[in-house]
Amino acid sequence: MHSKEQISHDEYQKTSDWLMSHTKHRPIVAIICGSGLGMLADTLKCQDSFDYSDIPGFPQSTVQGHAGRLVFGELKGKSCVCMQGRFHMYEGHSLLKTTFPIRVFKLMGVETLIVTNAAGSLADGLRPGDIMIIKDHINFPGLVGLNPLCGPNDEKFGPRFPAMSGCYDKGLRSLVMELAKQMGVSSLVQEGVYAMVGGPNFETIAEAKLLHRLGVDAVGMSTAPEVVVATHCGLRVFGLSLITNKVRQQSQILIVNNHNSYFSALFHKSVTNKECSNLRNG
Numbered sequence: 664m665h666s667k668e669q670i671s672h673d674e675y676q677k678t679s680d681w682l683m684s685h686t687k688h689r690p691i692v693a694i695i696c697g698s699g700l701g702m703l704a705d706t707l708k709c710q711d712s713f714d715y716s717d718i719p720g721f722p723q724s725t726v727q728g729h730a731g732r733l734v735f736g737e738l739k740g741k742s743c744v745c746m747q748g749r750f751h752m753y754e755g756h757s758l759l760k761t762t763f764p765i766r767v768f769k770l771m772g773v774e775t776l777i778v779t780n781a782a783g784s785l786a787d788g789l790r791p792g793d794i795m796i797i798k799d800h801i802n803f804p805g806l807v808g809l810n811p812l813c814g815p816n817d818e819k820f821g822p823r824f825p826a827m828s829g830c831y832d833k834g835l836r837s838l839v840m841e842l843a844k845q846m847g848v849s850s851l852v853q854e855g856v857y858a859m860v861g862g863p864n865f866e867t868i869a870e871a872k873l874l875h876r877l878g879v880d881a882v883g884m885s886t887a888p889e890v891v892v893a894t895h896c897g898l899r900v901f902g903l904s905l906i907t908n909k910v911r912q913q914s915q916i917l918i919v920n921n922h923n924s925y926f927s928a929l930f931h932k933s934v935t936n937k938e939c940s941n942l943r944n945g
């Protein structure tokens with residue numbers, strides 16, 4: 664089960680050095696854009712962008728809706744780096760490759776990681792179009808030993824047995840909740856528990872019922888390994904799930920059959936428009 668793959672500190676450092684020598688930006692915040700959310704990177708000012716295929720050591724993104732580009736720039740005056748497209752275990756990447764950018768960001772001087780994802784809801788109050796602030800996660804692959812921290816530990820990054828009990832920063836969670844109130848969108852935003860499953864298939868009815876009984880509010884196929892590696896190396900983490908669908912817990916024909924149009928419909932249009940109200944009701 665355990666891979667013999669190792670990535671040395673030097674390899675992360677080489678990628679970090681290459682990036683730092685190709686941009687003038689010195690980001691303190693890194694944002695991983697989940698499915699359908701890559702357009703956030705397009706809003707950065709004074710951009711420098713790099714295709715993953717041009718960055719030494721970087722894995723390649725294979726999922727529709729993940730552009731495969733690293734974008735540096737300014738967001739509200741803060742220097743940021745955005746991943747337009749992440750790496751998933753189900754694409755066949757090892758967990759070390761999946762989380763490769765996180766340690767590169769650490770070496771670049773990043774202090775805060777913002778993770779976003781698309782997720783299915785198991786909670787009554789979370790509807791498609793809503794936003795869940797991740798307060799905690801259940802890392803199902805991690806619980807059975809599929810963890811990016813398996814293998815020799817590099818103390819330069821962090822300890823052998825890192826705590827994960829406070830991995831989603833409480834201060835940032837409160838701040839975002841407060842901002843949602845100020846913006847008048849607090850009815851769309853709530854905190855919850857995200858569970859990572861391996862994918863790529865969606866859940867069976869029995870699996871959905873199990874997740875619900877375990878107290879999972881939203882389920883997806885990413886994020887947890889990135890957060891584990893980020894917490895291990897001391898990054899402050901904030902996470903958001905954008906709810907794309909209700910996970911069926913009773914037999915019913917599953918309407919999800921086109922990953923791309925599904926996410927585009929939800930994110931590229933306003934959550935209040937007709938198409939999204941159809942998704943909310945669907």
Ligand SMILES: O=P(O)(O)O[C@@H]1C[C@H](O)[C@@H](CO)O1
Pocket residue numbers: 696697698749779780781782862883884885886922
């Ligand atoms: O990168 P994310 O997690 O947003 O990717 C989406 C959500 C699931 O992980 C997967 C299947 O829908 O794609």
